[in-house]
Amino acid sequence: MTIILTIFLINTMLFMMLNHPLSMGGMVIIQTIMASLMTLMIASTAMFPLILLIIMTSGMLVLFIYMSSVASNEKMKSSWKLFFSYMIISGLMYIIMPEMSNMHGNYFNIYIKNEEINLLKLFSYPSHYIIIMMVLYLMLTMIIVSFIATIKEGPLRTK
Template sequence: MMTSMIFMMIKHPLSMMITLILYTMNICMIIGMINKTFWFSYILFLIMLGGMMILFMYMTNLTSNKILKFNLLKFMLIMVFLLMMYFTLLYLFNDMLIMYLNMNNKEMIISNMNIMKNIESSMHVNKIFNTNYNYISLLLMTYLFINLIAIVKIINIKSGPLRIKNN
């Protein structure tokens, strides 16, 4: 909530992008804690980060002459406040910590066994990669990697902006 309030006060596109990335990281961490597996939040973060990179390219072309005024003291105070608030909420709403504080040793052993069962049940993510399709998945990953390298090399050859100025 604080990052969305900070976003409303920011004027420069670069600092807006950094705020959006921090906000996305925060949401991905919360989704990962809720789902007990971080695969969905990892994919969400990668997609959002790719979108942020595209927006960053457009914004740097549009606002190349605007100077970013950065107040380090103000930034540090805001970050310390956000971290304190985040860890306070994490401590208050983490059921595992509250559960462990109110248990004796026998209940802890039973609880640890239940946690291990939950971890085993969440390990079904491995079913995504069926052994019959491992080679196809590896081929697709290699193809995407080669395309990524080719696009980077094409852009470096031009070494100019992606947007062409019409005089």
């Protein structure tokens, strides 16, 4: 868990230094995978991380298609400044993280057990009707938007 958290924090710091949209999209996909792995370790089921991964990956696919149509031939520039900052940040994180992992002790385990109980309460009897209504509303909205948007009027229109 601490290794995934370390990589997550390093990628978060490096995200601010990126300037190309495709590299930012790749970093968001890596962050999504790390968040899904952390959620998988905390939750007892794999349903929540899988939903998170599918939703974020599909959103990034839409952004990738849009960016490839807008800026198709731009080159990504590799920067030595980014490489050295990555090395410095990762070195500092490996020094700091073992000390941080000893600080929380058993409080983190208690927090994880409370989170599992809260997730189970979310999908229990009285509130599962609201969740089903939200899913149906989102599906209906997606179907209506796909019927409204035609190929000739969208941002990726054909000539």
